[in-house]
Amino acid sequence: MDKLINLLKTNARISNEELAVMLGKTEKEVADDIAKLERDGVINGYSAIIDESAYDTGSVRALIELTVTPQSQSGFDEIANRISNYEQVESVMLMSGTYDILVTVIGSDIRDISYFISDRLATIDSVQSTTTHFVLKKYKDNGILINRDETDERGMIFP
Numbered sequence: 001m002d003k004l005i006n007l008l009k010t011n012a013r014i015s016n017e018e019l020a021v022m023l024g025k026t027e028k029e030v031a032d033d034i035a036k037l038e039r040d041g042v043i044n045g046y047s048a049i050i051d052e053s054a055y056d057t058g059s060v061r062a063l064i065e066l067t068v069t070p071q072s073q074s075g076f077d078e079i080a081n082r083i084s085n086y087e088q089v090e091s092v093m094l095m096s097g098t099y100d101i102l103v104t105v106i107g108s109d110i111r112d113i114s115y116f117i118s119d120r121l122a123t124i125d126s127v128q129s130t131t132t133h134f135v136l137k138k139y140k141d142n143g144i145l146i147n148r149d150e151t152d153e154r155g156m157i158f159p
Helices: 002-010 016-023 027-039 077-084 110-121
Strands: 060-068 089-094 101-107 127-134
Touching: 002 016, 002 027, 016 027, 060 110, 077 089, 077 101, 101 110, 110 127
Parallel strands: none
Antiparallel strands: 060 101, 060 127, 089 101
């Protein structure tokens, strides 16, 4: 299963026929393995890795660190689930270290993200503080290099 998962992580569009050849299995065995991984919650979905700067030049992505007070009955789960339901939220993760929850948000501009933080996140009673980091450029996403063949000419010297 590990090899199958790694192949799907690299290219989720690869056909069961190709996977079967690569794994030395039948197409049915591969299809059954994938169905089991989906049923067991190992595979939760499939998505394309998009270079947002090439696709939507106006969008802005931010990573928001939250320090929160865990709830007595649900710990961090209730807060994380509440935040996960917002449309702008791409991911929510419980973290170790100096903050508790990391939220990835996409907005139309910096002001949009600022409003989201002040109107949505900061109003949650258990949120003690937020720290926001704006993504300036992606170089790698989900193990895939974002290669745009751009030449950095800052260090070039011409006579």
